[in-house]
Amino acid sequence: MENTLITKYLLKHPSVLIFIGLLAFFTISVVILAEGFGLGLISTSFVKTLGKTLSLCIIAIAMDLVWGFCGILSLGHFAFFALGGYMIGMWLMYARTKLIILDAAQNLALPLTQTEISQAVGTQIFGVVGGAKIPVIWAVADLFWVQLALVILVPGLLALVFGWLAFRSRVNGVYLSILTQAMTLALALYLFQNDSGLRGNNGLSGLQNIPGYDTVPQALISVWFFIASATALGLVYLVAHGVVSSKLGNIIRGIRDNEARVRFLGYNVESYKLFVFVFSAVIAAIAGALYYPQAGIINPAELAPIASIYLAVWVAIGGRGRLYGAVIGAAFVSLLSSYFTSGQAPDIPLGFATLRWTEWWLVLLGLSFVVVTLYAPKGIGGLVDHFNRNKDS
Amino acid sequence: MAHILHVDNISVAFDGFKAINSLSFDIDSSELRAIIGPNGAGKTTFMDIVTGKTKPDSGDVRWGDKGVSLLRRTEAQIAQLGIGRKFQKPTIFENQSVYDNLLMALANNRNPFSVLCYKRNQKDTNRIEALAKQINLLDEMSGMAGKLSHGQKQWLEIGMLLAQDPKLLLVDEPAAGMTAPERAVTVTLLKELARTRAVVVVEHDMEFIRQLQCRITVLHEGAVLAEGQIDFVMQDQDVIDVYLGR
Numbered sequence: 285m286e287n288t289l290i291t292k293y294l295l296k297h298p299s300v301l302i303f304i305g306l307l308a309f310f311t312i313s314v315v316i317l318a319e320g321f322g323l324g325l326i327s328t329s330f331v332k333t334l335g336k337t338l339s340l341c342i343i344a345i346a347m348d349l350v351w352g353f354c355g356i357l358s359l360g361h362f363a364f365f366a367l368g369g370y371m372i373g374m375w376l377m378y379a380r381t382k383l384i385i386l387d388a389a390q391n392l393a394l395p396l397t398q399t400e401i402s403q404a405v406g407t408q409i410f411g412v413v414g415g416a417k418i419p420v421i422w423a424v425a426d427l428f429w430v431q432l433a434l435v436i437l438v439p440g441l442l443a444l445v446f447g448w449l450a451f452r453s454r455v456n457g458v459y460l461s462i463l464t465q466a467m468t469l470a471l472a473l474y475l476f477q478n479d480s481g482l483r484g485n486n487g488l489s490g491l492q493n494i495p496g497y498d499t500v501p502q503a504l505i506s507v508w509f510f511i512a513s514a515t516a517l518g519l520v521y522l523v524a525h526g527v528v529s530s531k532l533g534n535i536i537r538g539i540r541d542n543e544a545r546v547r548f549l550g551y552n553v554e555s556y557k558l559f560v561f562v563f564s565a566v567i568a569a570i571a572g573a574l575y576y577p578q579a580g581i582i583n584p585a586e587l588a589p590i591a592s593i594y595l596a597v598w599v600a601i602g603g604r605g606r607l608y609g610a611v612i613g614a615a616f617v618s619l620l621s622s623y624f625t626s627g628q629a630p631d632i633p634l635g636f637a638t639l640r641w642t643e644w645w646l647v648l649l650g651l652s653f654v655v656v657t658l659y660a661p662k663g664i665g666g667l668v669d670h671f672n673r674n675k676d677s
Numbered sequence: 678m679a680h681i682l683h684v685d686n687i688s689v690a691f692d693g694f695k696a697i698n699s700l701s702f703d704i705d706s707s708e709l710r711a712i713i714g715p716n717g718a719g720k721t722t723f724m725d726i727v728t729g730k731t732k733p734d735s736g737d738v739r740w741g742d743k744g745v746s747l748l749r750r751t752e753a754q755i756a757q758l759g760i761g762r763k764f765q766k767p768t769i770f771e772n773q774s775v776y777d778n779l780l781m782a783l784a785n786n787r788n789p790f791s792v793l794c795y796k797r798n799q800k801d802t803n804r805i806e807a808l809a810k811q812i813n814l815l816d817e818m819s820g821m822a823g824k825l826s827h828g829q830k831q832w833l834e835i836g837m838l839l840a841q842d843p844k845l846l847l848v849d850e851p852a853a854g855m856t857a858p859e860r861a862v863t864v865t866l867l868k869e870l871a872r873t874r875a876v877v878v879v880e881h882d883m884e885f886i887r888q889l890q891c892r893i894t895v896l897h898e899g900a901v902l903a904e905g906q907i908d909f910v911m912q913d914q915d916v917i918d919v920y921l922g923r
Binding site: 527530541542544545546548550551552553555 | 728751756762781788841
């Protein structure tokens with residue numbers, strides 16, 4: 285029953301079928317070629333890069349939902365992304381530190397008491413910010429399922445409160461964008477403080493180690509996370525597509541194009557915006573919870589306002605208002621970005637000067653953003669329309 | 678006959694300019710009413726107040742038999758009570774199909790979660806098809822609304838208003854940019870609509886209003902200057918001075 289429903293849906297929307305097919309093909313190919321699993325043609329660090337890229341594609345879908353479909357230019361989505369990362373990072377760090385301490389204490393005559401364990405964990409984790417006490421917000425850090433729920437609940441609640449205040453006051457357009465920038469900046473500044481309870485500018489580290497799986501090589505763990513990211517991307521794509529092709533999708537596109545008209549049709553525009561904003565924040569948080577275990581480290585610099593602006597650039601270049609456009613943009617631009625900024629791209633000698641890509645990449649990115657905005661507002665995804673039209677005629 | 682809308686002594690000023698000045702009048706539950714007046718007489722501001730876009734400084738607007746005040750309600754709530762508004766420029770959703778435009782307007786639960794879970798059903802499809810037939814767009818149903826001609830867009834917007842099934846219809850300059858035959862059809866349609874609901878038409882065009890053959894309210898400087906049938910109003914010396922004489 286379930287199966288036939290999904291099959292029917294996929295047949296009705298061939299673009300989803302093509303997307304899922306390509307994603308599955310890509311995932312299987314990478315797994316076969318990966319170092320930790322198959323032929324060893326793709327290095328572990330590149331598998332991690334690909335896995336991280338897939339997580340970035342997920343947050344790009346979130347951005348497209350809120351901006352491309354509902355017209356809310358949020359420039360603070362990395363706040364939700366990073367909060368999701370912090371929530372899973374707390375469990376990863378706490379549980380692993382505790383295991384290491386228990387391991388080391390095995391030779392002792394007397395087993396450690398609960399207080400001693402928590403003191404030792406506190407010293408290990410918070411010694412770097414000059415404390416040994418475990419902050420209140422870490423009270424449930426040892427409980428995996430609770431912390432996993434918090435990945436969704438904490439960013440979701442932040443989005444709910446922020447969105448409710450902003451949309452209720454009818455803050456729109458560029459003012460809302462500035463407000464979202466302020467939100468992510470304020471959160472970053474707060475997290476930079478040592479007494480924020482999340483280790484200040486040190487952030488959380490060692491996240492690539494999964495508690496209880498210390499014997500499993502990173503080469504294999506990287507493949508697990510790659511598969512998890514790909515699965516999550518596929519599911520998020522399906523759900524997001526379901527939302528935008530429902531009647532609610534019509535309403536939010538209507539809000540994007542003419543908010544006042546939707547209001548006069550009798551729809552409470554604010555609750556629709558709030559729904560989309562919170563939904564997309566939760567997707568961003570899930571993406572973050574998948575990204576940071578692959579990155580290994582998270583710190584408040586991840587919430588810098590510029591990160592969320594890049595996100596908007598990816599979606600614009602990929603083509604907003606269509607989900608695959610957001611995915612193409614995020615994958616394409618973030619991979620190019622890591623290629624050019626990691627020093628792999630060869631410098632170009634021009635005689636009078638040398639063109640260094642690490643410096644000029646940003647110029648190129650900015651330029652392509654301007655060109656896309658002016659001459660190809662549909663982005664790379666617009667090419668698909670072009671091919672379809674040529675095929676028809 | 679029972680009043681559906683009771684405008685009671687409302688005033689509103691923008692930066693000291695009195696757009697509406699102690700305006701009072703009533704609309705019956707199934708009448709066609711035309712509102713005319715020179716530019717700046719307060720016609721659009723009046724519509725904004727009734728639909729909840731602008732809040733008056735003083736006075737009250739009451740709705741229906743129970744006389745509930747509209748002032749503390751949002752645009753969406755007022756629309757759900759049964760007040761539909763047709764804008765001067767056709768405002769339809771150009772990037773969506775004619776069918777989807779009508780579906781969005783169709784009187785149904787407006788709550789986000791029930792909208793999310795909405796499934797197309799035969800009953801609604803029948804209603805939409807009947808509407809599309811009425812506004813002559815049955816063949817354009819799956820096409821983008823933006824591809825329609827200007828006149829067709831006007832029809833689609835009227836269709837969307839009908840789909841909302843409002844008890845009071847506010848129509849802003851329906852004849853603007855229409856050819857003579859299109860105007861004639863519009864007159865017939867507005868008259869027909871007014872049989873089952875109240876219709877308020879705001880219009881500049883005297884000839885068009887004459888064709889409507891209805892009660893006329895003349896606004897001037899935010900207040901009622903004269904009210905009555907067209908011949909009565911046109912003989913009023915005040916009306917001739919401020920409006921018709923020019």
